Amino acid sequence: MFRTHTCGELRASHIGQRITLSGWVQKSRDLGGMTFVDIRDRYGITQLAFNMDKNASLCLEARKLGREFVVQAKGTVIERSSKNTNIPTGEIELDVTDIKVLNASKTPPFTIEDQTDGGDELRMQYRYLDLRRNPVQQKLLLRNKVALETRKYLDELGFMDVETPVLIKSTPEGARDFVVPSRMNPGEFYALPQSPQTFKQLLMVSGIDRYYQIVKCFRDEDLRADRQPEFTQIDCEMSFVEQEDVLNVFEGLIKHLFAEIKGIHFDKAFPRMTYDEAIHMYGSDKPDLRFGMKFNYLNALQGKGFAIFDQAETVLGIVVEGASEYTRKQLDELTEWVKRPQIGAKGLVYVKYNTDGTVKSSVDKFYTEEDFKELAKAHNIQPGDLLLILSGDLAKTQKQMNELRLHVAQEQGIRNTGEFCPVWVLDFPLLEQDEASGRYFAMHHPFTSPKVEDLPLMASNPGAVRANAYDLAMNGVELGGGSIRIHDRGLQEKMFSLLGFTPEQAQEQFGFLMGAFEYGAPPHGGLAFGLDRLVATMSGEESIRDFIAFPKNNSGRDTMIDAPSALETAQLNELGIKIN
Amino acid sequence: MFRTHTCGELRASHIGQRITLSGWVQKSRDLGGMTFVDIRDRYGITQLAFNMDKNASLCLEARKLGREFVVQAKGTVIERSSKNTNIPTGEIELDVTDIKVLNASKTPPFTIEDQTDGGDELRMQYRYLDLRRNPVQQKLLLRNKVALETRKYLDELGFMDVETPVLIKSTPEGARDFVVPSRMNPGEFYALPQSPQTFKQLLMVSGIDRYYQIVKCFRDEDLRADRQPEFTQIDCEMSFVEQEDVLNVFEGLIKHLFAEIKGIHFDKAFPRMTYDEAIHMYGSDKPDLRFGMKFNYLNALQGKGFAIFDQAETVLGIVVEGASEYTRKQLDELTEWVKRPQIGAKGLVYVKYNTDGTVKSSVDKFYTEEDFKELAKAHNIQPGDLLLILSGDLAKTQKQMNELRLHVAQEQGIRNTGEFCPVWVLDFPLLEQDEASGRYFAMHHPFTSPKVEDLPLMASNPGAVRANAYDLAMNGVELGGGSIRIHDRGLQEKMFSLLGFTPEQAQEQFGFLMGAFEYGAPPHGGLAFGLDRLVATMSGEESIRDFIAFPKNNSGRDTMIDAPSALETAQLNELGIKIN
Secondary structure, eight states: OOOSSOTTOOOGGGTTOEEEEEEEEEEEEEOSSEEEEEEEETTEEEEEEEETTTOHHHHHHHHTOOTTOEEEEEEEEEEOSSOOTTSTTTTEEEEEEEEEEEEOBOOOSSOOSSSOSOOHHHHHHTHHHHTTSHHHHHHHHHHHHHHHHHHHHHHHTTOEEOOOOSSBOOOSSSSOOOEEEOSSSTTOEEEOOSOSHHHHHHHHHTTOOEEEEEEEEEOOOOOOTTOOSEEEEEEEEEESOOHHHHHHHHHHHHHHHIIIIIOOOOOSOOOEEEHHHHHHHHSSSSOOTTSOOOOEEOGGGTTSSOHHHHTSSEEEEEEETTOTTOOHHHHHHHHHHHHSTTTOOSOOEEEEEOTTSOEEETTTTTSOHHHHHHHHHHHTOOTTOEEEEEEESHHHHHHHHHHHHHHHHHHHTOSOTTOOOEEEEEOOBSEEEOTTTOOEEESSOTTBOBOGGGTTHHHHOGGGOBBSEEEEEETTEEEEEEEEBOOOHHHHHHHHHHTTOOHHHHHHHHHHHHHHHTBTOOOEEEEEEEHHHHHHHHTTOSOOGGGSSSOOOTTSOBTTTTBSBOOOHHHHHHHTEEEO | OOOSSOTTOOOGGGTTOEEEEEEEEEEEEEOSSEEEEEEEETTEEEEEEEETTTOHHHHHHHHTOOTTOEEEEEEEEEEOSSOOTTSTTTTEEEEEEEEEEEEOBOOOSSOOSSSOSOOHHHHHHTHHHHTTSHHHHHHHHHHHHHHHHHHHHHHHTTOEEOOOOSSBOOOSSSSOOOEEEOSSSTTOEEEOOSOSHHHHHHHHHTTOOEEEEEEEEEOOOOOOTTOOSEEEEEEEEEESOOHHHHHHHHHHHHHHHIIIIIOOOOOSOOOEEEHHHHHHHHSSSSOOTTSOOOOEEOGGGTTSSOHHHHHSSEEEEEEETTOTTOOHHHHHHHHHHHHSTTTOOSOOEEEEEOTTSOEEETTTTTSOHHHHHHHHHHHTOOTTOEEEEEEESHHHHHHHHHHHHHHHHHHHTOSOTTOOOEEEEEOOBSEEEOTTTOOEEESSOTTBOBOGGGTTHHHHOGGGOBBSEEEEEETTEEEEEEEEBOOOHHHHHHHHHHTTOOHHHHHHHHHHHHHHTTBTOOOEEEEEEEHHHHHHHHTTOSOOGGGSSSOOOTTSOBTTTTBSBOOOHHHHHHHTEEEO
16 A cells, blocks of 8 residues: 555644655755655645654665655654644654655756746646646646536536537638548548537437536637637536526526635626626626726717817726826826737827826816816716726727726736626627628627517618627636527528528538427527636636646647647558648 | 426426426327327426317317427416326326417427337437437436546545546557647647546646546547447546555446446445456456356367367367257357357357256267266256357457357346446456567557566566556446556656667657656556446446437448538648648
């Protein structure tokens, strides 16, 4: 037997027991008469004690142990003379009688500690060492808990875990598929699923009225900082439901997860707003509600001779509370920040409402102090506040102001990582229009049901049709979303036609689903959460990468195993393909 | 709200309540004055009653409902005048006041009943209708339960569910990989994992000492009847363990699953035998222990002038109890059966031990009745038994006799589907040798650890080295298997060299793992169960296909969605590949 206990288990109550531990050498201290070696496993750290007087040869052996050696130690649990109250095992140590090296270790390329000296690249290349670090293990442990609690909650409600296939059919619609050449069907390819969408809808047609799956999905996109080619969804679907049913079940799930895992109880129902309201108030369909700074529409500043505002479709301001002391330098930096191409604003106007009652702005020559004071009254701006203003086209300015709002909140330290503000965003538009081509695209996906009351608009004004689609956002992050689906062949055909499919294309790509709709498809809807993002958000972190055991870098590479890689020619020949 | 209750929920206690149901029309009966419509959902069937006298128009509407229409019915629960004790809702019916067609249905291509008239091909093409059938839903429900109970059991023991990547690196060793061209890394490919083997070992190096995952794996093989290109493993690994620790944990899992889900309690420890014993006694490393018919080695029949036996390396017999009455025709059929190319025996010798004490064999001219009676004494053959004999090369004959044993047991009806006989098979050989090339292959995989006591044989007689490898078989099916792994770089290198890798090849393909072994890899081992097969075996079924929601056929096709399929040229160009 390699161990009787783990390295995190021993307490004062074990004193006197003979036990065996196995673990990794965290560090050792040679104090002459005594040598102490800390050994570590997933559960904690225990101090091994070696006494030069009692057993010199053993003590000398212990001194030879290097960092990250794997050792097995036998001995008796004794009380420590100087206790360490910082760790749960700090009351005891192991008076070692036998020590055995189970495996040696080279010196690791970075330190295995909470704060490591390893850079991102090195950590990813030696991910198996990075994963030894406690903060990273805690992230995977949280992910494990969230997944299991999700299953328990959904199982309790009668949801059935059904595995849908990974080798499916490629559809040119939407994001790019990863594809898999079929050796048995030469010239043909499978695709990896971007989501199990059509399969879960087929399960609803099958009468499996509550489905879930925690499932890998794949998207061959140019990777942004926080995207991965493979990601995990908590994917769900329900039959005989309206939007309200879906929202209730999954609001319940999120509440359950926070209560069970973080001890955080959301007493009230999650706030809700429509997509239009979210855009109007925050310029985002995933507003961060941990802080205020709602948008103020400052039409009052138009028509006073300041041409930039006068010619703008909208003049938008946010009030930064208590920030009137911002220095010239800070304001210049903010101006430069909004002018970066990623944001794309032409400039930034500020108005400082000083605590002494005076007002100072970057457009003083166009407005009187009276103008600004009236503005303050109308928008409840207090002495000590800073008003930041952007102007221009409505949609563009809302977007820019959303970025500025988040940036300033970050600077102000009011995006509190310990606070969690969920919000349902409802009534998403069914379609979005590509400016250049005029072509319509599905805002969620082509299976989303329009609102019944907006059906007449589908022919006359498709862009105005609202969908039975909803997202759950938290702290400025989209945790997930879903919709009530189309379950009628005729409506699904109309939808494909709006999206520019010919009837033949629709039939070829989605004929199986439309066919299924003809055999008694029930009304249904569902939702999917991004597990990676959910777990990161629950931890108050923005990057998902550390919540994935073996992530890929921004070029889609796993640098540890060195994938992807070239194939042997024989393999390519067998698949009937050639490299261009 | 679409429903207040499910179609399986209503009992006498609900009588008098106003409720709403939604479901599929199973059948309807028009009795003139009354019309009855059975509606069905996942939970059961409820009878809707329509009274021509009370509401003629509603009744006429009900008569128009076709099979598989989706309907919503409102009404009052009433007592049935003639109760149906065969179904849980048989005491009541719904006196319907409103009926609404939620969706119509074309006539399904086969009946949605426990015994359907649909052939395999049709059922697969309309799998979404096949999945409406109760027996198929029960299979998926069982799978769902097995998966969740597995998670609960392992979680309770501190196992962590860690997702390993699906886009990994191709290795030419072993079965064929499915590969995925990388658009971002032109000319390079990912592979889909045949198992998470190397990743779970890396997790052990990371100190995640108890890992599990229920995970899709992929193998591009020519599909036999009961293989799927994608299949699901319960994949587990543990650190600081010996074989005994692994066996205990997973014997516990199987016991837990049978107890929780089937109410079957295995009171005793699972029997164990070595690989050599299993081959010797049953000619199989996954013996079916639901019945006897152990092999008898009939050397006594050699040297009596029957050339075929005399020249054979071995003469093997099985005793079919009470089968001495087999007719000439039955015996001829058995002989033909063993001579089929799939079995490949040259012939079959039989000895009938008749109930009247006489003996009749197909080789009477070479043996006396006394010879056979001595044989009977030595091998405990009773009057009424039938002895079936094959002879030839040892290994080949054992294999043929295994097939014959299973075939005869099937005929005899002693492969009882309600009985479950697990057995651990231990001490598998480390290597198997390809007869033609003389090359060694890993019997399990190249990461399996040889037994310490057999290490000296690695150089002198590799074929004789036994591994710390084990399988769990049940009813003649391999449920899973695993091994203690190599955790030492030197030994791993030696293993690759035995398998014919050059050091460069080993480094290129598995350098990441061997590198990890140099940084303090703990002793570790694990196991994987095939979920599809486990669930099928628990149900007493042989085919795994119906336990998979959307299986592929023997050409690897999903005929429902018609995958795989051709890609558009633009897609191929983007990937930088060409069809040969």
